[in-house]
Amino acid sequence: MGGLTSHNLAFAFGLLGNVISFFVFLSPLPTFYQIYKKKSTEGFQSVPYVVALFSAILLMYYAFLKTNATLLITINSFGCFIETIYIALYIFYTPKKVKTVRLLVLMIGGFGLILILTHFFAKGPIRVHIVGWICLIFSVSVFAAPLCILKQVIRTKSVEFMPFFLSLSLTFNAVMWFFYGLLIKDFNIAIPNVLGFAFGIIQMVLYAMYKDNTKKVFKDQKLPSDQMQSQVIMVEEEKLPELTEQVIDMVKLRAMGCGTDQLLDPLPNGHGMSADFAVATPNMEVRVTA
Secondary structure (H helix, E strand, C coil): CCCCCHHHHHHHHHHHHHHHHHHHHHCCHHHHHHHHHHCCCCCCCCHHHHHHHHHHHHHHHHHHHCCCCHHHHHHHHHHHHHHHHHHHHHHHHCCCHHHHHHHHHHHHHHHHHHHHHHHHHCCHHHHHHHHHHHHHHHHHHHHCCCHHHHHHHHHHCCCCCCCHHHHHHHHHHHHHHHHHHHHCCCHHHHHHHHHHHHHHHHHHHHHHHHHHHHHHHHHHHCCCHHHHHHCCCCCCHHHHHHHHHHHHHHHHHHHHHHCCCCCCCECCCCCCCECCCCCCCCCCCCCCCC
């Protein structure tokens, strides 16, 4: 028996990193299912998927230059495959195709430039070190991307836009790849994941701080159902302006409660009422007698 050697531990952490990264790569599937159903990309952006594809290609290139980096090659091969599908679906359904294609061409051109320069102007271990440093800098910038989300969470005191399980998965993923890089003595892999782990812990702390507050804010924004049931609108000629104001107020409350611009969804009262109110008009007939 070989025991728990550094090689065996590195393989174990790398394998766990592959498994977690596999599910992280699949995490946008609900988003693209929604895009497929609505036949529109709505407010979603293509930048995260293009950046993920660039990162996977760059790490694959680095893994091919190294030796004994099979685990890096396997997961990043899958990453390239799935991110390409995401981008293709995005381009198919987005009305801004030119913008996305331009970003994709820029990414491919950037990688091509790195490939040409490192191939012709660097040889042997120097090439590996240069590509490794490029991967390190790019990975640090990717791990720093959640800073904008953290800022939003602190400002709004709400974790609505910071999914807990995705944050937890990314934290565990950073831990696995950190130990993998540490055990194989590859600090180009280990160092960025220290930052990823630190941001993951911060996200967990913020989630614990604001999760109850998020529920409270959402509850306060919804119009109570008993209040909806008790409201009876008496339509009279002189009260039409007041009725209009009530309708506008209820539609605004509905918009805040759902966080969407579609104001014709059913109201949250459990009775299938529609926000498209039919306003009764008073009988203005004038009876003429001979």
